[in-house]
Amino acid sequence: MKTIRSKLILYFFVFVVLFNVVSISIFFSSRSFLQEYDSSFRQFLLLNQISQTSNQLYEKANQFVLGRNQRVLNDFQKLRVTLNEKTKQLQNQKGFGEIQVKSYIHMIETLIQECEMSIGFAIRDDIDQYSLHIKEARNTSSYLQDTTMSLIDHKLTDYQTFYDDLERRKRSFIWFALFLFNTTVLLAVFFALWFSRGINKPVQILSKAASEVSAGKLDGPIIHIDSNDELKLLGETFNLMRKNIRQYIAEIEEKSELDSLLKELELKHLQNQINPHFLFNTLNTISRTAYFENAEETSRLIHAVSTLLRYSLGNINQSVRLREEIKVVTEYFYIQKTRFSDRITFSVNVAEECKKIQVPRLILQPIVENAFIHGVEGMEEGGNILLNIFSENGRTIAEIHDNGAGMTEELVTLITNHQEKNSQHVGHSTGIGLQNVMRRMELFYQAENLVSISSAKGRGTSVKLIFPMEEGDSLEGNNCG
Structure with missing residues (x-):
């Protein structure tokens, strides 16, 4: 993952390299101009030095002829050596015509030769010869001066071309500098805007999402930050934080709703949840049974009622084994069968391996009672309620089926969607x-669609409960409270 710091260092390095490349290019271009200018200037100096040395050489030779001075002769020898060195330098110079250079060097050699011959004949006191040669040396020196001026003039003509080219390059360099400046400014502005946008846009998105969260809106869209730096990590962390907050709030709401349900149940227990109508009918049944039958049946009935009352008054927060729920349903069946005799038939089919699982307290009896009250209680005969519990795909299934009055599709929808507000489906007991x-x-199971209802008007009702836990799993820690 690239960091913002590494990006800044990279951009800075790119600009430094760019400026260095441009600076080096300008340096070498300027250096080439300077070298060319220096070469031309050195050629001018060399020609001027040769011209002056040639003239001095002639003057020393003439002074010696006139005065016969040894010091002048020594100066002549030094000037001759210097002139030879300058001549060799001229041979190595470029920019002159080969013929012109050879002719010029030949004149220099002629001048040296004439001067030496003048000095030699002067030492011998041969007036005619040294006069002839000194005159020839003077002419050669004068011609050499003219030739030097001609070469300098020719070189100046070439230099004019070089100077014009230099001026053109100067103007081009000015335009290049302006172009480079504008391009650099534009690139700097572009990279600054691009880089700042890469930081500012994610920050704005995060700021907006944070404002929504602070206002209580936790269902906003997922934040996507298209970068590979700390901002992307910040966006992912923010998404995770908002998700965790939503889950935490949902858990609090569920716990609050569960607490509300439990408090409602506890209140009903405290308010004597035994419906007077149910108690009245049960007591009448016990009375009739005591009248027509022996005391054993009455005792059994009273035992069933007490079992049901004791179980319904137990701690609603604790989970129980399914066998205890089945026992309570069986007692309830016994009470109702005693009341209605052969009008209603109760059947229980339970797989043995299903009895050990943990389930919420009072989960089967209210549904069975609902099937009796709203399903088969009004039937004169042929009423049937079936409790069937079996295992399927690692889950325990409980089905309560009756062949009673049934419900409309609209009412089933209202009940399954938790929209049925009246107390029509509240049990008496x-x-x-x-x-x-x-x-x-x-x-209890932290899952949905665990209860399904299938019903049709006049065809009975079937309620299906799904218990997800495997047999033998302990839910004692996962109680309703």
Whole structure:
């Protein structure tokens, strides 16, 4: 992952390299001009030095002829050596015509030769010869001066071309400098805007999302930051934080709803949840049974009622084994069968391996009671309620089916969607309705669609409960509270 710091260092390095490349290019270009200018200037100096040395050489030779002075002769020898060195330098110079250089060097050699011959004949006191040769040396020196001026003039003509080219390059360099300056400014502005946008845009997105979170809006879109630096990590961390907050709030709401349901149940227990109508009918049944039968049946009935009352008054927060729920349903069946005799048939089919699983307390009896009250209680005969519990795909399934009055599709939808607000489906013995059972199942197992209802008007109702836990799993720590 690239960091913002590494990006800044990279951009700075790119600009430094760019400026260095341009600076080096300008340096070498200027150096080439300077070398060319220096070469031309040195050629001018060399020609001027040769011209002056040649003239001095002639003057020393003439002085010696006139005065016969040894010091003048020594100066002549030094000037001759210097002139020879300058001549060799001229041979190595470029920019002159080969013929012109050879002719010029030949004149220099002629001058030296004439001067030496003048001095030699002067030493011999041969007036005619040294006069002839000194005159020839004077002419050669004069011609050499003219030739030097001609070469300098020719070189100046070439230099004019060089100077014009230099002026053109100067103007081009000015335009190049302006172009380079504008390009550099534009590139700097572009990179500054691009880089700042890469930082500012994600910051604005994060700032907006943070404002929404502070305002309580936690369902905003996921933040996508298209970068590979700290801002992307910050965006991912913010998404995770908002998700965790949503989950935490959902857990608090679920716990609050569960607490509300439990408090409602506890209140019903404190308010004597045994419906007077149910108690009245049960007591009448016990009375009739005591009248027509022996005391054993009455005792059994009283035992069933006490079992049901004791179980319904137990701690609603604790989970229980499924066998205890089945026992309570069986006692409830016994009480109702005693009341209605052969009008209603109760059947229980339970797989043995399903009895050990942990389930919420009072989860089966309210549904069975609902099937009785709203399904088969009004039937004169042929009423049937079936409790079937079996294992399927690692889950325990409980089905409560009746062949009673049934419900409309609209009412089934209202119940399954938790929209049925009246107390039509609240049991007499416990005060617990279908919606309470459904919601406690969802909260207990932290899952949805665990209760399904299939019904048709006049064709009965089938309620299916799904217990996700495997057989033998302990849910004692996962109680309703």
